[in-house]
Amino acid sequence: MAELETRELEYFIAVAEELHFGRAAERLAIAQPALSKAIRRIESRLGVPLLVRTSRHVSLTPAGEALLRHGRHALNAVGAAARSARRAGDAQxxxxxxxxxxxxxxxxxxxxxxxxxxxxxxxxxxxxxxxxxxxxxxxxxxxxxxxxxxxxxxxxxxxxxxxxxEGRVAILPVGHRLAARDELRLADLDGETLPRWKGVPRAGVVDEGSGPEVSDVPQLIQLIMVGRTVAVLPRSLTEPAHPGLVYRPVVDAPPxxxxxxxxxxxxxxxxxxxxxxxxxxxxxxxxxxxx
Structure with a gap:
C-alpha cells in the first residue's frame, strides 16, 4: 500500500471534520470537484471506502474514523518535527x-x-x-x-x-439534597446529572455524564447555578468560591x-x-x- 502525502491527509481530515464537501473545499481554498477527486483517489489507493455519501449526508466509515484518528496524529507529528528543528537551531x-x-x-x-x-x-x-x-x-x-x-x-x-x-470537590447548587452534608462519597452522586466535557470521552472521576456539554469551568458554573448539573473538580479549580454554590469534598474520589x-x-x-x-x-x- 502506497503511503499518503501530507496534503492528501489534510484534504481528508477537512472533509471528515466538516462532513460536507462544500465547507471543506472552502476551508482548504480549493475547488469542490478537485477535492472530491482527491478523496476518491485516496480511497482507491487504500482499497477501502472512507466516506458514505448521499445527496444530503456525508458520514465516516470505520476505515474513515481510523484514518481521521491516526491522520491527525501524523500531521501533528510532521508539524512538531518542523517546529522542533527550527527551535533546536535557534540559540535564542x-x-x-x-x-x-x-x-x-x-x-x-x-x-x-x-x-x-x-x-x-x-x-x-x-x-x-x-x-x-x-x-x-x-x-x-x-x-x-x-x-x-x-x-x-x-x-x-x-x-x-x-x-x-490535591483532592476533588463536588460543586452543588444551594438547596441541593446533598448540600447539608460536610463531605460526600462518589456513591452519593449516583443518579445526579453530570456534565460532558467537550473533547473528553470520560471525566476522569466518574463515568461519562449524561448532562450538558461544557468547554470550560465558567460555563460549568453557570449551569450548576441554574440547577442543570453538578460536578466534581480538582480543589484548585473551585476557587474562588461562587455565591449560590456549595463545595463539598468527595473523600473517595481519586486524587x-x-x-x-x-x-x-x-x-x-x-x-x-x-x-x-x-x-x-x-x-x-x-x-x-x-x-
Missing part, C-alpha cells in the same frame, strides 16, 4: 508554556521565580489553552511544556512529572495530580531545566523518588 529560543486560565493550582508564580534563578533561564511565553486541548499544544509543537491535570488530560506521547496532588508535561521526543536542555525548576517549586516528590 524562548520557552513556551501552555496553561488553562486559572488552572495552575497557584503554582505558576513560584515556578517562574524558580526558573528565573537558573543560569540558563530564557524568556517564558505563557500561552492559554482550553479545558481539553493543552496536551495537543505540546504534541504538535505549539508549546514546549504544559501544566496539565491527571488523569483528566490525555498524556499520550508525553513525559511528565508530578508537581502537586488529582497537577503535572508538568513535555514531548517524549524533546530532549533539549531548555526543557529539562524548566521541568526541574517546576518540580523544585512544586515541592512534590513521588513515592519512587522519596524511597
Amino acid at each position: 529560543a524562548r520557552l513556551r508554556l501552555v496553561i488553562k486560565p486559572g488552572g495552575d493550582a497557584n503554582l505558576l508564580s513560584g515556578i517562574l521565580a524558580e526558573y528565573a534563578r537558573t543560569p540558563d533561564a530564557r524568556r517564558v511565553d505563557i500561552l492559554f489553552g482550553g479545558a481539553t486541548d493543552r496536551a495537543d499544544h505540546v504534541r504538535d509543537g505549539r508549546a514546549d511544556v504544559a501544566l496539565l491535570y491527571a488523569p483528566f488530560d490525555d498524556l499520550t506521547g508525553l513525559d511528565h512529572r508530578t508537581l502537586a496532588v 488529582n495530580q497537577m503535572v508538568i508535561a513535555w514531548s517524549r521526543l524533546d530532549q533539549r536542555p531548555l526543557v529539562a531545566s524548566f521541568v526541574e525548576a517546576a518540580v523544585a517549586a512544586g515541592g512534590f516528590r513521588d513515592a519512587q523518588e522519596a524511597a
Whole structure:
C-alpha cells in the first residue's frame, strides 16, 4: 500500500471534520470537484471506502474514523518535527508554556521565580489553552511544556512529572439534597446529572455524564447555578468560591495530580531545566523518588 502525502491527509481530515464537501473545499481554498477527486483517489489507493455519501449526508466509515484518528496524529507529528528543528537551531529560543486560565493550582508564580534563578533561564511565553486541548499544544509543537491535570488530560506521547496532588470537590447548587452534608462519597452522586466535557470521552472521576456539554469551568458554573448539573473538580479549580454554590469534598474520589508535561521526543536542555525548576517549586516528590 502506497503511503499518503501530507496534503492528501489534510484534504481528508477537512472533509471528515466538516462532513460536507462544500465547507471543506472552502476551508482548504480549493475547488469542490478537485477535492472530491482527491478523496476518491485516496480511497482507491487504500482499497477501502472512507466516506458514505448521499445527496444530503456525508458520514465516516470505520476505515474513515481510523484514518481521521491516526491522520491527525501524523500531521501533528510532521508539524512538531518542523517546529522542533527550527527551535533546536535557534540559540535564542524562548520557552513556551501552555496553561488553562486559572488552572495552575497557584503554582505558576513560584515556578517562574524558580526558573528565573537558573543560569540558563530564557524568556517564558505563557500561552492559554482550553479545558481539553493543552496536551495537543505540546504534541504538535505549539508549546514546549504544559501544566496539565491527571488523569483528566490525555498524556499520550508525553513525559511528565508530578508537581502537586490535591483532592476533588463536588460543586452543588444551594438547596441541593446533598448540600447539608460536610463531605460526600462518589456513591452519593449516583443518579445526579453530570456534565460532558467537550473533547473528553470520560471525566476522569466518574463515568461519562449524561448532562450538558461544557468547554470550560465558567460555563460549568453557570449551569450548576441554574440547577442543570453538578460536578466534581480538582480543589484548585473551585476557587474562588461562587455565591449560590456549595463545595463539598468527595473523600473517595481519586486524587488529582497537577503535572508538568513535555514531548517524549524533546530532549533539549531548555526543557529539562524548566521541568526541574517546576518540580523544585512544586515541592512534590513521588513515592519512587522519596524511597
